[in-house]
Amino acid sequence: MADEFEPRIIAFLCNWCTYTGADLAGTSRIQYPPNIRIIRLMCSGGLDPVYVSKALLEGADGVLIGGCHPGDCHYQSGNYKARRRIAILQSILAQVGFDPDRVWLRWISASEGAYFADTVTQMVSALKAKGPNPLKGQGAI
């Protein structure tokens, strides 16, 4: 088992919902795989796709974007804007030969610690099934 592929996930989580949800998962001692590296944002709507692209090009196996449920954005509408941007990003990725399902957008509220842990667990297992990011072995790109 030592050689099993362990995906590396970069997560961009909004401060008000998903990051707090992740915090709740921790304080509630809910177990989830340690494959995730979290970057806290004030809002999912503030995430420029350049950073998601950069993570993927640098070899991240998956990127998770977490925001408040629709209608619950701390800034009224940031998550709706994020949703459009991620839809655009996923369409572009699919059209440049990159698997768009390596990018997950999930609405996870501050009270959904268990759902956050569950999401990470599912994402890790989905990425294990996909295998490593094909860009990882490319060397200079």
Next chain:
Amino acid sequence: MIETLLDAPQGTGQAVRMLLRSLLEKKIVDALLLPVRMPGASVAPALVRDPALVDNSAPLAPVMPINAARAVQALTITGHRQKLGVVLRSCEIRALVELTKFQQAKLDDVVIVGVDCLGTYGVEVWHQAPDKQALIDGLLASAGDGNLVPAHGLAFRSACQICEQPVPTGDHVALTVGLLGVEPGTLFLHARDDIAHALDLSASTTPPRRAQAIKSLTDARIAARDLAFASYRTRVDSIQGLLAEFGPCIRCHNCMTNCPICYCRECIFRTPTFEHDSELLYQWAERKGSVRLLPDTLLFHLTRLNHMVTSCVGCGMCTEACPAGIDVGTVFRAVGDKVQALFDYHPGRSLAEAAPVQEFREDELKTLGERPH
């Protein structure tokens, strides 16, 4: 709107120049932005105040050194005092509409004059052509039935070969000079009522062959476009394809500089964000085995796709600007086709439609972000 067919015994080019000159002489506009002959027989957009100098213009020259929407941006972004006429082709008008939506140009007191585009050659091709009038005449001769063929041995710019919108359309266009389906020796105008009144135009017939000529040209271009899209999708069906497509990129950023839609003054690629510390480059080389320099070449293109493919009007200036010969424009058109379809958005079609990145709807993309079942 009125449509009228005028006699142009002096030839189409001269008739268009006289029409444009009358816009200045009749004070319909105070200044005109239009393609003007430059020393050495090149053509570039220029702002003309003196009506006599309109005679030196080349409104039908099949060459497009820049997307002149950028010139309109320069003239209007800080406000303009005068009534400005701008003579543009369809892709330039579409770019101008997009720039206006992003508050990079103002169309108050701007009279948009659209000219049917008969296709354009690259700047180099135009520059080296010995007989430039022959290039114009050749296209005018084939405009009658819409079967536009480039001069022998030459090719249109790749963007023009797949352009299915050669005719300026939309309420924002005050005056259209129609060339497609129009017989030599006549000039077809489609004018807003106020312009028609000021120019003393009265409605007459529409050239009988016009609709058919436009349809025949559009059909041919759509077929060519779909072939180009299919070819792109075959080439870039995996990440290897993408790496090959942009492999020759020298990261000069020319495509961005010449893109009419890429207007950001604070573009992230012009900030220190991607001026990595050399230690970081060594670290990447250590981790990956090697790292391409200059770094972030592919990231640049992916980011540009993300930032502006929704508004790409397909003018192809990026392809012209690429010293490495990458057909950036076709990549953007092919990818943009599907991304724009997500929002049923047509860049440059109407000032009333917000660009996809400017708005959102609560009742769209409902499954994205939700817990999968």
